Amino acid sequence: MDTQKDQVTIELNDTRLEARQGQMLIEVADANGVSIPRFCYHKKLSVSANCRMCLVEVENAPKMLPACATPVTDGMKAWTKSPKAIAAQKSVMEFLLINHPLDCPVCDQGGECDLQEMALGYGGDTSRYTEGKRIIKEKDYGSLVSTEMSRCIHCTRCVRFGVEIAGIPEIGGTGRGDHMQIGTYVQKALSSELSGNIIDLCPVGALLSKPFLFSARSWELKSVPGVAPHDAVGSNIQIQTRNGKVMRVIPQENEAVNEIWISDRDRFSYLALDSEDRVTQPMVRNSDGQLVETDWQSALEAAVNGMKMVASTDGGGALGALASPSSTTEEFYLLQKLMRGLGSNSVDHRLRQQDFSGQSDQIAPQLGTTLQQIEQQNAVLIVGSDIQREQPLLSHRIRKAALSGAAVSTVNPDGIEFNFPLSGEVVTDQLTPALSAIARAMVDMGMGGDLSGLSALVADANVEPAHQAVAESLIGGEKAMVLMGEIAYRDQNQAVIYALTGAIASMSGATFSVLTEGANALGGLLAGAVPHRDTADATVDSVGMDVASMVDMAPKGLLLMGIEAESDLAAGPAAADAIRKSEFVVSLSTFADSVTMGKSDVILPLAAFTESSGTFVNAEGEWQSFGGAVAPKGEARPGWKILRVMGTMANLDGFDYNSSEDVLSEVRGLCDQAETEKWSWSALSDLGDASSCTVASTPIYQVDSLVRRSEPLQQTPLAHAGQATTGGAE
Amino acid sequence: MISEAARADIDRWVEKYPEEQKQSAVMAALRIVQDENGGSITTEMMDEVAAYLDMPPINVYEVATFYSMYEHKPVGKHKLCVCTNISCMLRNSKGVVDHLQEKLDIGFGEVTEDGMFSLKEVECLGACVNAPVMQVGEHYHEQLNPEKIDRLLDELRQES
Numbered sequence: 019m020d021t022q023k024d025q026v027t028i029e030l031n032d033t034r035l036e037a038r039q040g041q042m043l044i045e046v047a048d049a050n051g052v053s054i055p056r057f058c059y060h061k062k063l064s065v066s067a068n069c070r071m072c073l074v075e076v077e078n079a080p081k082m083l084p085a086c087a088t089p090v091t092d093g094m095k096a097w098t099k100s101p102k103a104i105a106a107q108k109s110v111m112e113f114l115l116i117n118h119p120l121d122c123p124v125c126d127q128g129g130e131c132d133l134q135e136m137a138l139g140y141g142g143d144t145s146r147y148t149e150g151k152r153i154i155k156e157k158d159y160g161s162l163v164s165t166e167m168s169r170c171i172h173c174t175r176c177v178r179f180g181v182e183i184a185g186i187p188e189i190g191g192t193g194r195g196d197h198m199q200i201g202t203y204v205q206k207a208l209s210s211e212l213s214g215n216i217i218d219l220c221p222v223g224a225l226l227s228k229p230f231l232f233s234a235r236s237w238e239l240k241s242v243p244g245v246a247p248h249d250a251v252g253s254n255i256q257i258q259t260r261n262g263k264v265m266r267v268i269p270q271e272n273e274a275v276n277e278i279w280i281s282d283r284d285r286f287s288y289l290a291l292d293s294e295d296r297v298t299q300p301m302v303r304n305s306d307g308q309l310v311e312t313d314w315q316s317a318l319e320a321a322v323n324g325m326k327m328v329a330s331t332d333g334g335g336a337l338g339a340l341a342s343p344s345s346t347t348e349e350f351y352l353l354q355k356l357m358r359g360l361g362s363n364s365v366d367h368r369l370r371q372q373d374f375s376g377q378s379d380q381i382a383p384q385l386g387t388t389l390q391q392i393e394q395q396n397a398v399l400i401v402g403s404d405i406q407r408e409q410p411l412l413s414h415r416i417r418k419a420a421l422s423g424a425a426v427s428t429v430n431p432d433g434i435e436f437n438f439p440l441s442g443e444v445v446t447d448q449l450t451p452a453l454s455a456i457a458r459a460m461v462d463m464g465m466g467g468d469l470s471g472l473s474a475l476v477a478d479a480n481v482e483p484a485h486q487a488v489a490e491s492l493i494g495g496e497k498a499m500v501l502m503g504e505i506a507y508r509d510q511n512q513a514v515i516y517a518l519t520g521a522i523a524s525m526s527g528a529t530f531s532v533l534t535e536g537a538n539a540l541g542g543l544l545a546g547a548v549p550h551r552d553t554a555d556a557t558v559d560s561v562g563m564d565v566a567s568m569v570d571m572a573p574k575g576l577l578l579m580g581i582e583a584e585s586d587l588a589a590g591p592a593a594a595d596a597i598r599k600s601e602f603v604v605s606l607s608t609f610a611d612s613v614t615m616g617k618s619d620v621i622l623p624l625a626a627f628t629e630s631s632g633t634f635v636n637a638e639g640e641w642q643s644f645g646g647a648v649a650p651k652g653e654a655r656p657g658w659k660i661l662r663v664m665g666t667m668a669n670l671d672g673f674d675y676n677s678s679e680d681v682l683s684e685v686r687g688l689c690d691q692a693e694t695e696k697w698s699w700s701a702l703s704d705l706g707d708a709s710s711c712t713v714a715s716t717p718i719y720q721v722d723s724l725v726r727r728s729e730p731l732q733q734t735p736l737a738h739a740g741q742a743t744t745g746g747a748e
Numbered sequence: 749m750i751s752e753a754a755r756a757d758i759d760r761w762v763e764k765y766p767e768e769q770k771q772s773a774v775m776a777a778l779r780i781v782q783d784e785n786g787g788s789i790t791t792e793m794m795d796e797v798a799a800y801l802d803m804p805p806i807n808v809y810e811v812a813t814f815y816s817m818y819e820h821k822p823v824g825k826h827k828l829c830v831c832t833n834i835s836c837m838l839r840n841s842k843g844v845v846d847h848l849q850e851k852l853d854i855g856f857g858e859v860t861e862d863g864m865f866s867l868k869e870v871e872c873l874g875a876c877v878n879a880p881v882m883q884v885g886e887h888y889h890e891q892l893n894p895e896k897i898d899r900l901l902d903e904l905r906q907e908s
């Protein structure tokens with residue numbers, strides 16, 4: 019009977035319930051659908067028990083007890099709605115409202131405010147308090163969060179968020195008694211990449227979205243689920259719209275992906291949607307070299323005819339296509355189908371990668387485990403990654419692991435700091451020798467395996483104590499993972515780094531994780547939008563041009579999808595030159611950048627992420643589909659529709675889809691069949707030049723065309739800090 | 749800048765706590781820095797204390813604003829802390845306050861022109877038996893009346 023000692027039975031409102039020993043009463047109530055009012059308690063934060071709103075009656079307790087800080091014990095009897103409990107809750111409510119301005123009609127939180135709701139349930143209809151209320155000057159938290167601190171009820175959720183989640187304590191409670199204020203004390207813009215979450219945490223209207231301020235009432239908004247398009251986490255979001263316009267983006271809870279958080283990038287990138295340089299009309303370059311607006315039919319004809327012309331004179335191999343790594347899987351699939359139909363394997367989306375020599379050994383780089391599993395690791399090695407800025411919410415999982423005792427170490431260039439403690443650090447701007455040394459340390463410890471082409475490199479390595487320590491912590495960790503990030507992935511010697519990192523992981527029995535660029539690089543790979551693989555990893559008869567070769571050789575005919583050459587490609591200006599050299603360029607563009615506008619022969623307005631249905635495959639391999647939240651701006655069309663029509667116009671077979679779901683089921687079907695042959699890693703057989711030249715990762719608010727155009731993001735301290743750390747780039 | 753001497757003093761406090769709990773010395777550190785700076789601390793000084801004790805600045809601000817013995821504006825050479833809590837109030841602390849304000853021509857939170865005195869209202873000093881009470885530096889002055897106050901002011905003036 020007492021095999022399950024930690025299981026207890028309690029009576030809540032005279033109903034018998036099972037609970038875990040030590041669980042807080044409020045958690046048990048929540049799990050069983052019993053509602054207890056609360057302000058300071060939050061399931062993702064520590065218990066502070068300072069608002070007293072959750073008072074309940076507990077048998078044999080002389081006073082009402084806060085449910086959020088009362089652990090259950092066997093046989094406990096509690097009542098949440100007894101006359102005593104209700105009286106206590108009412109008194110607390112009255113107390114909290116003493117200094118609250120009650121300005122709901124002019125408060126953005128109105129309609130989605132915990133205080134408003136609780137006041138309705140537990141407040142009186144008139145106030146007995148006639149004295150003056152306290153007024154607090156608003157604080158300046160920067161461009162993302164607006165404050166109205168007179169509304170603050172001192173729940174300290176935002177304070178605890180800074181300490182516990184963001185890892186940068188910036189907000190605190192200064193002064194005391196009725197002089198206490200929540201704030202930063204000195205004027206300071208919040209610097210966390212997750213700062214916007216305090217807007218959701220604040221139970222009142224004290225912290226609000228600054229860009230959204232006074233622009234809509236919450237009940238006017240229509241909410242459509244979506245997936246954030248900036249990193250490989252695939253955070254679930256709600257896109258909230260009014261009259262066909264995106265008004266704001268908020269998180270959608272999904273414990274397996276983003277928990278309840280989203281990064282500031284995910285929250286505020288929508289502000290770019292109405293930029294003046296949105297492309298809203300199809301355009302064709304006329305004989306005078308001028309771009310002129312035209313109708314879809316003529317633009318599509320011009321695009322398809324131009325590409326077919328190149329294919330018929332120079333062969334399909336003279337065509338190339340580059341797509342944003344945040345394109346949808348459907349777009350990737352149709353793009354490669356179109357290109358392969360026209361006779362070209364030159365399709366790529368790995369825009370920031372520079373070394374493709376190892377691509378045939380790198381089968382579907384991905385996380386290799388689930389996001390949730392990251393928290394369970396005992397040892398994590400981060401190789402070449404500013405993970406906190408590259409993948410904010412994945413980094414949050416690593417932080418959780420680190421805080422619960424995992425040994426997290428890094429092999430990184432100088433100057434990258436994280437909000438979690440590191441157990442070991444190898445600081446270097448040459449990743450290869452550092453990784454070789456770690457591998458050598460493992461070999462010396464008897465962990466060797468088949469290192470093939472890496473053998474010589476590893477044997478020559480010089481093991482220092484820092485390398486030894488990393489090797490030991492990985493081998494010692496019962497659950498370990500080795501995670502390769504953007505800095506490693508972009509390295510000019512990516513192939514060797516990839517192989518070494520894989521070798522380290524396999525020797526130590528760790529999970530080998532590779533984090534790629536954009537929101538859907540894995541989707542791109544699976545869909546076959548790469549030159550060396552067809553859909554679902556099928557082989558191709560001849561390997562096409564990768565991004566680097568396309569930049570080198572400037573294919574005669576180029577199809578660009580969602581690309582701003584100068585900022586999106588590792589090659590930057592050289593990529594722009596290649597495009598200018600190309601003879602015929604078709605751009606599916608959301609925004610009009612100068613290279614596209616200056617060169618493209620046909621411009622097809624491409625719908626943004628809120629305007630199109632599609633699917634992203636996140637780092638752990640989860641396929642997440644979403645529908646369009648609003649109609650595309652102007653004449654813009656979803657990418658899959660544009661590509662479908664281009665395929666049909668080019669007389670290619672199999673382009674008669676009715677919906678993006680049709681496209682999805684086709685590509686998904688192909689991938690599911692292939693999934694038996696799981697993704698693998700193999701040591702390089704042949705090793706070229708092993709010197710590496712490490713470049714910094716892309717600054718957090720420069721990763722794609724949306725975040726670059728979001729003014730409020732650009733005004734944050736983080737946007738400027740990012741620039742400072744790019745100093746090392748070529 | 750925290751002086752060498754002050755640092756040495758702070759280090760003595762740091763030593764009293766476990767190594768990873770350096771920040772336990774924050775109150776002592778703030779007091780030391782405040783004493784050195786003539787009775788008040790600035791934001792820069794709090795930042796320095798934070799850096800020295802390896803803690804987030806906001807946590808230093810919280811401590812320094814919570815306790816009333818830390819001053820955030822310059823004070824006089826002698827800080828006269830008058831208790832106005834209940835016992836002292838019943839024993840005419842108002843008279844003490846009025847007398848001081850008239851004599852020194854300053855209100856609470858202000859400094860005399862010569863920088864000699866400042867006036868501060870404080871809560872119970874724990875010496876109610878001898879109310880009304882005022883604290884100056886490390887000394888309590890009890891059962892105050894106008895004569896006593898005048899004598900004290902003269903003494904303090906002479907001292908400097």
Ligand code: SF4
Pocket residue numbers: 169170171172173174175176177200219220221222224225
């Ligand atoms: S600002 Fe909001 S979250 Fe922060 S303490 Fe006040 S009420 Fe709580």
Ligand code: FES
Pocket residue numbers: 055056057058059066067068069070071072073084085086087
């Ligand atoms: S919710 Fe329990 S005290 Fe605030």
Ligand code: FES
Pocket residue numbers: 831832833834835836837871872873874875876879880881
């Ligand atoms: S009330 Fe003044 S000393 Fe106690």
